[in-house]
Amino acid sequence: MSDISAEQVRHLANLARIDLSDAEIATMTTELGQIMEAVASVQAVATPDVPATSHPIPLKNVYRPDVVADVIPTDKALASAPEHDGSRFKVSAILGEEQ
């Protein structure tokens, strides 16, 4: 059975700034529950000798040297911004703060 509640879905939607209707939350709860069940069945198969991985290909240590390369000109960077002051992006004041 699904171990995700409608309340958790509502909380997640809120964190993700997605406005969901009650009907959408009900649908999402069912669907996310099914996904969780699928994950649970994979977890049941995985034994301790199978290390967790976040990548399908076992690559590691992909680095770049500490050398400066081209930057975007400021005007180009700002070109697609809805609002700017000529050098900085203008955003609405948000009640919050740096994390």
Next chain:
Amino acid sequence: MAKAKLMDYDKALELFEPVLGFEVHVELSTKTKMFSAAPNNFGSEPNTNITPTCLGLPGSLPVVNEEAVRYSISLGLALDCEIAESSSFARKNYFYPDLAKNYQISQFDEPIAINGNVEVELPNGRVFQIDIERAHMEEDAGKLTHVGGSTGRIQGAEYSLVDYNRAGVPLVEIVTRMIEGAEHDAPELAKAYVATIRDIVLALGISDAKMERGNLRCDANVSLRPRGSDKLGTRTETKNVNSLRSVERAVRYEIQRQAQILADGGTIIQETRHWHEDTGATSAGRPKSDADDYRYFPEPDLLPVVPDPALIEDLRAALPEKPAERRRRLKADWGFTDLEFQDVVNSGLLNEITETVAAGATPQAARKWWTGEIARLANAAEGDAGIDITPAQVAELQQLVNEGTLTDRLARQVLEAVAAGEGSPRKIVETKGLAVVSDDGALIAAIDEALSAQPDVLEKIKDGKVQAAGAVIGAVMKAMQGKADAARVRELVLERAAAL
């Protein structure tokens, strides 16, 4: 903002035990950012050090800066941490425009360094072992300027301007374990801990470590445990603490504030608090989010960091001496008393004295000049540009004293001239004619004149009342404009008096 009621500090400590924890962010001084080849420069024009990766533009991909990894490993080793065999990056998701991607690349369950320890020495000589839980790599966020409203702070702002130059600058976040037992020393310990981290990263050469520029930032966690209880109190996390002195003040403030609330029967809210340098107070920020709310997950665009053990050993071999070890070595080498050495450490003069000794002065002479006359001149010059005296100049000055060219009194005059930028001590002695008159002939002439001017004194000396010689010595020193060695003058006065 209503000013919080504060309990007297000693009273607060009687009732509660402070429990501390610190998160120190260190900006690494690599040439480029953590995940992109944009320059890592402070003070550039807004949005000039940015690439598509810094802006999180579609199609852009982060690539790890190898130098930043090396710096992070060095820092981990300097903190006596274990370096993880494999470490990985994670996304910390939150919505705030200081990062354009809506997430920060950080490390979560697999940090690069864990389980370390730092030795911190307090001004009173108490030595503290601080356990490090972890040190992890992450990227810094951009800088927001809030416009409108009266305070320049977020409250009342109409809009905000974002500069992404700092977004993506490599950071290492150092997280301590819970620190108990600091007791009355808690504020001093907070300051000393951050100063120690600063000294370590400066010695490693991996950060500019300027707190006023935000290269080094400290979040201080404070909670209070009632005496006799084993239950931890609710903690607050104070941010925006931009100087060593503020770290100390902020911790003291939180102890006093929380103590008053608890004593009044209130409860502490788990929240971030902002330190205000101007008012010397903290104000409530946002409620602290649960780690779960950041929905950390493995960063799919980056691969694990699996450092070559040989690289780790190379970096370990290249570690500079730890600040605590260096202090122990210098104290033994210099032969200072505890008090003398503590005075030097507290005045931040270890480097100056080390260099002065290297330039040829004895440790005691170096200490005497730096903690004495130079400190006095520096205090007197406060508000101005300060004073500029080099260790080499101090060693040269002491050499002139040792040679007998200068008395202590003349040396102080020369030092003042050095501080005023008039050149090296030797040059000042020459141009100002400040050298001791070591020509006995000139001294004897002055002594004979003084003795004949004070025949009664001469008689007393002849009668064996040598303390009477003081009047003659004074007159001679005056005639020599102070440029004579008083001990030599005394010798000669007694000789001449006996001969006359």
